[in-house]
Amino acid sequence: xxxxxxxxxxxxxxxxxxxxxxxxxxxxxxxxxxxxxxxxxxxxxxxxxxxxxxxxxxxxxxxxxxxxxxxxxxxxxxxxxxxxxxxxxxxxxxxxxxxxxxxxxxxxxxxx
Amino acid sequence: xxxxxxxxxxxxxxxxxxxxxxxxxxxxxxxxxxxxxxxxxxxxxxxxxxxxxxxxxxxxxxxxxxxxxxxxxxxxxxxxxxxxxxxxxxxxxxxxxxxxxxxxxxxxxxxx
Numbered sequence: 427x428x429x430x431x432x433x434x435x436x437x438x439x440x441x442x443x444x445x446x447x448x449x450x451x452x453x454x455x456x457x458x459x460x461x462x463x464x465x466x467x468x469x470x471x472x473x474x475x476x477x478x479x480x481x482x483x484x485x486x487x488x489x490x491x492x493x494x495x496x497x498x499x500x501x502x503x504x505x506x507x508x509x510x511x512x513x514x515x516x517x518x519x520x521x522x523x524x525x526x527x528x529x530x531x532x533x534x535x536x537x538x
Numbered sequence: 539x540x541x542x543x544x545x546x547x548x549x550x551x552x553x554x555x556x557x558x559x560x561x562x563x564x565x566x567x568x569x570x571x572x573x574x575x576x577x578x579x580x581x582x583x584x585x586x587x588x589x590x591x592x593x594x595x596x597x598x599x600x601x602x603x604x605x606x607x608x609x610x611x612x613x614x615x616x617x618x619x620x621x622x623x624x625x626x627x628x629x630x631x632x633x634x635x636x637x638x639x640x641x642x643x644x645x646x647x648x649x650x
Contacts, residue, residue, distance in 0.1 A: 434553045434554060434555060435553075437550070437553035438549070438553035440549040440623075441546045441547075441548075441549035441550035442546060443543055443545075443546060446622070449626055453629040453630040453633070454633065455633060499626070499630050501626070501627050501630050501631065504623050504627045507623055508620065508623045508624060511552075511616050511619055511620045511623065512620060514561055514562065514565045514611070514613070515620065517565040517566065518564075518565040518613050519613065521565070521566065521567060
């Protein structure tokens with residue numbers, strides 16, 4: 427496997443409904459692995475794998491103290507993902523408006 | 539392969555630097571497959587595969603006329619992806635602010 431860039435890791439981590447559900451859960455408050463796993467009818471190793479993918483993408487962080495391990499969401503990678511998506515939506519909409527304006531001008535000229 | 543939900547297809551399509559570059563190119567203006575492939579030193583079948591993934595996610599659209607086939611970006615799936623990411627950034631930041639406020643109150647009480 428080649429080393430992936432951060433943005434690819436983030437988007438790949440988000441490309442799964444179970445992982446998105448885990449993040450939804452953690453966006454409410456930090457939780458233990460057990461709490462995160464609870465709503466899903468999937469095996470403990472499968473949950474661990476999902477958590478690992480989220481962790482490698484930097485989307486969650488494990489903190490451990492003497493009694494329990496907690497998972498916390500990290501929003502910095504979401505900021506980067508959001509910036510990428512917003513930039514492309516914006517650029518295309520700009521071009522689209524220009525194109526529409528251009529077509530309008532052409533139509534007006536034809537009508538004259 | 540199981541049927542994937544739209545959001546998973548969109549995030550999976552964005553999880554690759556070549557595919558993101560293709561979208562960047564198309565966010566400037568529609569282009570032919572040849573034009574899109576030009577900057578990349580990868581095989582034609584590899585480019586076709588990337589285009590297929592983008593198309594299945596609804597991120598690009600092929601339009602064909604007698605002379606050429608054009609690829610156009612579609613921003614609706616980006617809107618959905620953006621909404622998901624924004625919601626989670628927002629929710630967590632809200633909770634984080636509440637937590638900070640709570641900790642401040644606790645510290646103030648301890649100091650009294």
